[in-house]
Amino acid sequence: MIRDLDPPMTAVREVVARALAEDLGLLGDLTSLAVIDEAATATGRFVARSEGVLAGTAGASETFAQLDPTVRLDWQLVDGEEVLAGQAIGKVAGSLRSILGAERTALNLLQHCSGIATVTRRYVRAARGKARIRDTRKTLPGLRALEKAAVRAGGGFNHRECLSDAVLIKDNHLAHLDLRQAVDRSRARWPGRIVEVECDTLDQVADACAAGADLLLLDNMSPALVREAKLLVGGAIPLEVSGRISLETVGAYAEAGVDYISVGAITHSAPALDIALDLD
Numbered sequence: 001m002i003r004d005l006d007p008p009m010t011a012v013r014e015v016v017a018r019a020l021a022e023d024l025g026l027l028g029d030l031t032s033l034a035v036i037d038e039a040a041t042a043t044g045r046f047v048a049r050s051e052g053v054l055a056g057t058a059g060a061s062e063t064f065a066q067l068d069p070t071v072r073l074d075w076q077l078v079d080g081e082e083v084l085a086g087q088a089i090g091k092v093a094g095s096l097r098s099i100l101g102a103e104r105t106a107l108n109l110l111q112h113c114s115g116i117a118t119v120t121r122r123y124v125r126a127a128r129g130k131a132r133i134r135d136t137r138k139t140l141p142g143l144r145a146l147e148k149a150a151v152r153a154g155g156g157f158n159h160r161e162c163l164s165d166a167v168l169i170k171d172n173h174l175a176h177l178d179l180r181q182a183v184d185r186s187r188a189r190w191p192g193r194i195v196e197v198e199c200d201t202l203d204q205v206a207d208a209c210a211a212g213a214d215l216l217l218l219d220n221m222s223p224a225l226v227r228e229a230k231l232l233v234g235g236a237i238p239l240e241v242s243g244r245i246s247l248e249t250v251g252a253y254a255e256a257g258v259d260y261i262s263v264g265a266i267t268h269s270a271p272a273l274d275i276a277l278d279l280d
Helices: 009-024 030-035 057-067 096-127 144-153 179-189 202-211 223-233 250-255
Strands: 041-048 072-075 088-095 132-134 167-169 195-199 215-219 239-242 260-262 275-279
Touching: 009 057, 009 096, 009 144, 030 096, 041 096, 057 072, 057 088, 057 096, 057 144, 088 096, 096 132, 096 144, 096 250, 096 275, 167 179, 179 195, 179 202, 195 202, 202 215, 202 223, 215 223, 223 239, 223 250, 250 260
Parallel strands: 132 260, 167 195, 195 215, 215 239, 239 260
Antiparallel strands: 041 088, 041 275, 072 088
16 A cells, blocks of 8 residues: 555646646636736745645646746645645646636646645544544546545555456455455456455355455445444454545444444545645
């Protein structure tokens, strides 16, 4: 599981290039081109309007680098650090036209990623160190690498980056064949890969153990049922829980003795952190 807080730069460059093309259109920033002198310069500060956890600085930096590499950007905090309302995050200086042209794209990435990091940190704290918080593949298309980096910035861990990373046998796979066959075929086709099995009942937990699964995903089980599953496997196989986990319930699941708690909401439902660019 990756813990480096920066997303791969290839992914950052692709995301930023698409975002700038989308925002600038064919002619660029018509307003700034009309009312801002070409030689005008400015300085400004990225300021948090509410408290949270910073993430997404790589995307914001790349936005200015692609639009105008002469613009200077100086971050006063790094991804993973907590910010207070009113706190300055970084400074920018250079062409006013360029700053205004990059502003929205940079803020969109900062706000979105910082929102994910902030929500992730809340879940991590609620688990009180008794289980690792992991994300899911419930991410916005094209933004997965940045969103998963934001999860890491919040103190969480990543599940599969993509379908090629590991085997996860779910209920829709088991509509085609039985659990033991699914595990056997997975091992034969992908030796050395982790084989995880989603379990909805204690009977499935027992079957998955007997089949030799490496990891069990307990889906939509109550904390009480998770405790029973923990006793059933006897510590022989790591356990993960998922399904309708909330900030109110994550602590109970962590207390139940699981190793991982997967929460789709930290990516698909995280509100953006309020961050602004204030020009001096």
